[in-house]
Amino acid sequence: MIKVVLLGSGxxxxxxxxxxxxxxxxxxxxxxxxxxxxxxxFDSSIPHTCDLETLLTADxxxxxxxxxxxxxxxxxxxxxxxxxxxxxxxxxxxxxDSKLKRGVLYPVQSLSIKQHIEFNEVPLVIxxxxxxxxxxxxxLASQLSxxxxxxxxxxxxxxxxxAVFANNFSNYMFTCAQTLCQKNQIPFEVLxxxxxxxxxxxxYMDPLEAQTGPARRNDQQVIEKHxxxxxxxxxxxxxxxxxxISKTYQPK
Amino acid sequence: MIKVVLLGSGxxxxxxxxxxxxxxxxxxxxxxxxxxxxxxxFDSSIPHTCDLETLLTADxxxxxxxxxxxxxxxxxxxxxxxxxxxxxxxxxxxxxDSKLKRGVLYPVQSLSIKQHIEFNEVPLVIxxxxxxxxxxxxxLASQLSxxxxxxxxxxxxxxxxxAVFANNFSNYMFTCAQTLCQKNQIPFEVLxxxxxxxxxxxxYMDPLEAQTGPARRNDQQVIEKHxxxxxxxxxxxxxxxxxxISKTYQPK
Numbered sequence: 244m245i246k247v248v249l250l251g252s253g254x255x256x257x258x259x260x261x262x263x264x265x266x267x268x269x270x271x272x273x274x275x276x277x278x279x280x281x282x283x284x285f286d287s288s289i290p291h292t293c294d295l296e297t298l299l300t301a302d303x304x305x306x307x308x309x310x311x312x313x314x315x316x317x318x319x320x321x322x323x324x325x326x327x328x329x330x331x332x333x334x335x336x337x338x339x340d341s342k343l344k345r346g347v348l349y350p351v352q353s354l355s356i357k358q359h360i361e362f363n364e365v366p367l368v369i370x371x372x373x374x375x376x377x378x379x380x381x382x383l384a385s386q387l388s389x390x391x392x393x394x395x396x397x398x399x400x401x402x403x404x405x406a407v408f409a410n411n412f413s414n415y416m417f418t419c420a421q422t423l424c425q426k427n428q429i430p431f432e433v434l435x436x437x438x439x440x441x442x443x444x445x446x447y448m449d450p451l452e453a454q455t456g457p458a459r460r461n462d463q464q465v466i467e468k469h470x471x472x473x474x475x476x477x478x479x480x481x482x483x484x485x486x487x488i489s490k491t492y493q494p495k
Numbered sequence: 496m497i498k499v500v501l502l503g504s505g506x507x508x509x510x511x512x513x514x515x516x517x518x519x520x521x522x523x524x525x526x527x528x529x530x531x532x533x534x535x536x537f538d539s540s541i542p543h544t545c546d547l548e549t550l551l552t553a554d555x556x557x558x559x560x561x562x563x564x565x566x567x568x569x570x571x572x573x574x575x576x577x578x579x580x581x582x583x584x585x586x587x588x589x590x591x592d593s594k595l596k597r598g599v600l601y602p603v604q605s606l607s608i609k610q611h612i613e614f615n616e617v618p619l620v621i622x623x624x625x626x627x628x629x630x631x632x633x634x635l636a637s638q639l640s641x642x643x644x645x646x647x648x649x650x651x652x653x654x655x656x657x658a659v660f661a662n663n664f665s666n667y668m669f670t671c672a673q674t675l676c677q678k679n680q681i682p683f684e685v686l687x688x689x690x691x692x693x694x695x696x697x698x699y700m701d702p703l704e705a706q707t708g709p710a711r712r713n714d715q716q717v718i719e720k721h722x723x724x725x726x727x728x729x730x731x732x733x734x735x736x737x738x739x740i741s742k743t744y745q746p747k
Binding site: 402 | 603610616617652656663667668717
């Protein structure tokens with residue numbers, strides 16, 4: 244049985260608490276958060292504290308709080324003997340206090356308290372300084388998810404850049420689509436199923452293969468017509484992304 | 496009972512044939528295609544012809560063929576009395592021969608013979624020159640889908656530009672993510688569930704609200720770090736999309 248203390252009360256902490264609670268060989272023995280806000284959302288049977296001095300002895304302490312606060316909270320608990328991990332995609336492992344046994348468990352998913360998710364399908368990226376710690380972390384992670392990846396802090400940083408494209412930037416393309424629809428009194432509802440399918444396709448197909456549209460066909464006639472109807476950022480983005488797609492499929 | 500003849504044998508024709516065949520008040524009385532290729536994929540109980548001279552008398556003729564060929568095939572069948580519609584998002588209705596009763600039924604979805612789809616969830620955009628024809632088209636469309644939208648050729652063209660952003664450009668963001676993963680020996684599998692969730696979120700949330708990431712937070716420190724690790728198109732796209740997102744959420 245792996246004993247775990249969870250620090251935090253946000254989106255990631257919420258989903259981790261649910262997953263930890265349902266894991267067979269894990270015992271979530273305590274939750275910490277600065278104040279009791281949000282605690283109503285968590286299983287009330289998990290003992291809660293607002294005082295870092297009263298943390299129980301555990302095998303693993305999971306810091307699931309804001310990136311900016313990770314280093315300072317780890318200093319305050321630097322006397323702990325258990326493995327201390329954070330859950331951030333961008334903060335390097337060595338941001339944790341050097342006196343600690345350190346590690347990272349980063350769930351690669353957009354998590355929201357509002358939204359149910361099958362946690363066992365969430366990819367978990369793990370890292371630890373020592374082999375023994377990585378072993379324990381792997382044991383813990385495999386209790387939570389079926390998809391575990393070992394990546395060091397350098398690779399995790401690169402992964403985060405990729406995630407910005409995959410999630411943030413693709414979402415902005417949806418925003419452009421919605422803005423254009425609004426401008427032209429077209430209900431955005433028309434595009435929602437297409438957007439869902441765009442993401443679904445990538446579950447069994449590489450995006451390189453899934454690409455369609457005028458840029459892929461290098462259909463200059465349609466491209467020119469579209470550009471003639473766009474302005475500002477939309478036009479700029481259309482030009483640059485179209486050029487990049489064309490180059491990918493019609494290399495000179 | 497609406498009698499329909501379907502022209503074409505590609506992705507759209509394939510899914511339309513399935514939907515028409517299962518519609519209660521529709522009878523798909525004939526299929527036409529230039530040659531018999533692909534016909535093996537279609538229900539063999541639907542009479543098939545390769546000769547435009549032998550088209551049966553129907554209420555509606557659906558031209559589901561390549562954009563470039565729509566005008567010329569419509570000329571060849573300009574003697575028909577039924578309503579003749581095409582299924583393209585980009586071709587205007589008046590590309591159909593002017594002697595015909597004309598209309599459009601454009602399914603706004605990425606359709607592939609390989610991939611099952613719930614056709615009743617596909618948004619159908621319809622247009623017809625005359626009210627009486629639009630009525631018939633609406634009757635037909637509502638037999639196929641629960642989501643019908645009236646848009647004229649001008650609006651449909653704007654919708655197509657929006658769809659380029661929503662589908663083609665977002666897919667290219669996935670390609671960028673995959674390329675970056677490959678460069679850094681990170682398995683793309685790590686990002687697939689996030690990509691699915693990105694599309695799922697838009698089913699119940701507006702993309703403007705769903706936006707997250709360093710650009711939305713205007714987190715210059717992270718943005719600078721990311722830019723330092725990118726080059727070529729990736730860097731260019733990162734810069735321009737980040738600027739556009741920042742401007743959306745932190746207007747000057």
